[in-house]
Amino acid sequence: MADRIMQHTNDRSPAVLSWLLMWAPPTPHFRVPPGRRIAAPAGRLSRCAFGTETVLRHVLISLCAAVIAAGQVFGQTADRAESEDLAPGHTASIRVFGSGLGKVTRLWTPFAEFERTAENSADGKLSDQAAAFSGIVPADVVPGICRYRLFGNVAATGERLLVVDDLPWIAHPDGSESVASAPLLPTTCCFDGQLVAASPRFYRLTLKVGESAAVEVFARRIDSEADPVLRVLAPGGREVVFCDDTPGLSGDAQLRFTAESDGEYVLELRDVKHGGGARYGFHLRIGQFPLIRGCYPRATQPQAAINGIGDPSAVTKVQDVPDGHDFRLTFASADKTHASADTPQTGFAHGFATAAAPVAETEPNDSQETATSVAADAVAAAGRFDRPGDADWFRIPASAGTLCVTAHTRELGSPADVVLQLWNSDGKKLAESDDNGADDAQLTTKLPGNGDYFLAVTELTDGAGDDRTYDLEIDRRGRLELTFAVDVISVPQGGTAAVPLSVRRIGISEVADVHVNGLPEGIHAHALVLNEYQKSAVLTLSADEKRNTHAEITVFGRVTADSESPAEVTFPAEFRRIEDKKSPLPFRRPRITRSLFVATTSAAPFSVHPEKQLVTLTPQSEAVVGLKIRRDAKCTEPVVVAVTDPKAPQPPGITLSDVSVAGDTGELVIKAGEKTRPGTYSLDLQGTLTGDKTTLIQPVPTITLEIVRP
Incomplete structure (x- = not known):
């Protein structure tokens, strides 16, 4: 099996x-x-x-x-993508490496679909290990991290990530395995590549004294196994700057350095544990762009006021997306010296789109008396820890019942570890939450009555900084x-x-x-x-x-x-x-x-179709639902239709007849007992066909039961 x-x-x-x-x-x-x-x-x-x-x-x-x-x-995997010219308004080439890719025909992104090019293996078939795609990137696409999927005529892959970049693209240069053969790079460029185990990548940059360069690597942020380290060596071999994890980048690194003398500087990129392989892909960018570590707030309306975290900069473009999705945004440097229409030199960030902008904490709010007020209809709040030991207080009006406050930090790129405490107006602590399993804190409590309640938000390690932000959901009527x-x-x-x-x-x-x-x-x-x-x-x-x-x-x-x-x-x-x-x-x-x-x-070997999907019953009554079976010629055995699991809770008082359909039609009898409670219920059913060597299982469209009083 x-x-x-x-x-x-x-x-x-x-x-x-x-x-x-x-x-x-x-x-x-x-x-x-x-x-x-x-x-x-x-x-x-x-x-x-x-x-x-x-x-x-x-x-x-x-x-x-x-x-x-x-x-x-069918066993297809996408390990990494390597792109060329994946920039707004350009014709891009994307090469995806993995296994079982022979049946893939297209690459999907939210902004465009890319057709597979005729890149055949030696036997004339499409390669299983690599798939190349080509297509036009719309000019209005906002650069940054973007999801993609591969699909063909069978199914689609899970979500993978790549980077759309507005810097000039180059192909990954040869010779980067050693310092001696390190390729010379343009001072403004970007490219995709792969790390090799126990073999760092080396690149050269020619700079004059006083010139600076910004370097950023995307790896962990695009689900690579690589945990990148960046290092820059001066012409004499002395280390100029080293960067492992940059706060807010999920383990990725970014740095800026200034040349102390004329000459060639060596940029080293490696995995922190010297790992490498098919899943160790990266996207490297070099230029004069601002180093952006995120945005604040991280969850908001895409067109709301959004500030960059990092170098002084201004938002230049925000992706317009429906709520419930990531949005991308670019930040332009305050220094326009190196920017142009063709090379805007922007930094990237992403946020999460919501239907309403959050209530932002306003300092001073370090006590109940100075708490930031949250309107009665507000469903979200946001803040950041400005100094070590900072405590942000919010005044939340609520009615008797369940109050649930859910924190989001790591899921949105913040390194903060939030602690939530709820107090009443008399200064009594009602509830506290640190971590919710593997997730951020979630505070849930039953409020004794109507009134103002006070939420204290602190950082577990007393960490602080502009990148240590948090976003809160406030559910005053419970949560599903x-x-x-x-x-x-x-x-x-x-x-x-x-x-x-x-x-x-x-x-x-x-x-x-x-x-x-x-x-x-x-x-x-x-x-x-x-x-x-x-x-x-x-x-x-x-x-x-x-x-x-x-x-x-x-x-x-x-x-x-x-x-x-x-x-x-x-x-x-x-x-x-x-x-x-x-x-x-x-x-x-x-x-x-x-x-x-x-x-x-493609069509399943067989399928089950109820003739009606809404059944109305009164207690002590029954209804008959006709079933149609569509099957391949080889599927000649009876199809048994039953609940998915008899041990799972079923609508109380409801019983179903045994159904075994040898032909193309059958009947399901649904009975409501004397104690069946009025209400609306859903029946989860499946069809099972058992042959000599094979068992096939197919779900049945949900049947809705409406139990009404006589």
Whole structure:
């Protein structure tokens, strides 16, 4: 079975694979159509806990097919990308290195799609180890870190990262393995490359006395295994400057140095542990640009006032994106001496787009008496630690009920480690939170009554500086956290894909429904209702027959909290990898990811289609749902339709008939018992076809049950 499953997985999903296999049915062979994956959207930040209890066993048993592909195309992996001329308004070439790339035909980015060029291997087939792409970068693209995916006619890969740069591009020069053969570089340039184990890269720069150069390397920020170190040697071999980790750059490095004499200066780039290999890619830029370590606030409306962290500079361009996504922005140096229209010499940063700008802390706010006031309708706040031991206080008006404050630092590039404390107006501490597992602090408490409450935000290590920022989400009515373990979904043409979803409720017991934004024409989401007893759920997507399409989508839960406050509250879903210490996944920089890539793939061997997906019942009644089975000629065995996991909590009082369909049609009988509680529920079903050597499992579009009083 493991061999069969591995046909549909890749390097980004071994932990998912090993975890799922614990629950896989004990069949000698297990074949499933291309898998699926996810992450999601909108309007606010989200950081969901993902513990061992949050995805229940019933999701895993039935959805090996759904999760196991984990975003790569039948074992395809993308280790790194090396680009040339990937600049706004230019025709770019992108070469991706990895394995299993023979079926890839296109490279997707949010701003353009790049066609694979005719670069064949010796046997005339497309290479499995490298794929080259070419296309035009729109002139209005904002430079910076950008996500990409590879896809073909089967499925799509998980999210990878590359750098769009407005500096002049050059190909990686030969001879950089030693100081003696170090290539001479232009004083303004950028390029992609790869580190080799135990062999630093060396480059030469010719400078005159008094001339300066800025150097920046992107590695950890683009999910490279490399932890880069930069070093500059003067013409005589003396070390001029050394940089390992620059605060706020996730382990990357940047530096600026000034020539003390005329001559050739040597730039050394290596991994801190002298590592190297296929996953040790980097992007190096050299010029007169400002050294930017981030922005403040890091989570805000893209067009709001944003300040750069680092060298004095001004924002020149902000990417216009919908909330729930990263945005890129460029900063121009205050010194325009070296900038031009063709070479603007900008520094890069990225932020996270939200629907509303945060309330910024205002000094002095070191006590309850001087606390920064947060409006009753404000949902976010932001601040920074200006000095060691700094404490920022916020006055938060709230009603009796659950208050949840969620901090975001590392996911947004800040090195701060936040501690949250909540106090009442009498000076009594009500709650405190440091770390929330592997995530930043999240403070949750039940407030005894209406009034003003005071939130103290401090840095655990007393660290300070303009880069030690924090962003806070403030949920006064509780919080619903939805999490996906995969970020790509492959939907079979004419069939259905299932997306496992974990559910965590914080002070919210109301029924929630799940919605999807951005679906392309030809792919449809089925209604999904989350009841108070559910810790997991299944979102199903179906595709039209013979439909080739793809898109990035977002998923969110919607709650109407209570009759007194009927306004709807939405909570975005978020991608969270399942980590496994025994099978470590490739490095991935902590970040908030909600973009879920969905693409159609070839038809599944069989599929199950209920004739109606909304069933209304009263207690002590039953309904019959017709089932249509579409199958390949080779799939002649009966298809058994049942709940995904009988051990998972089902709608109380609901029973289903046993269904085994030998032909093309069948019937499912749904009965509501005497004690069935009125409400709306979702049925998670699957179809199973067992042959002599192979078991096939396909999800069934979700059926919504509406139980009403007689």
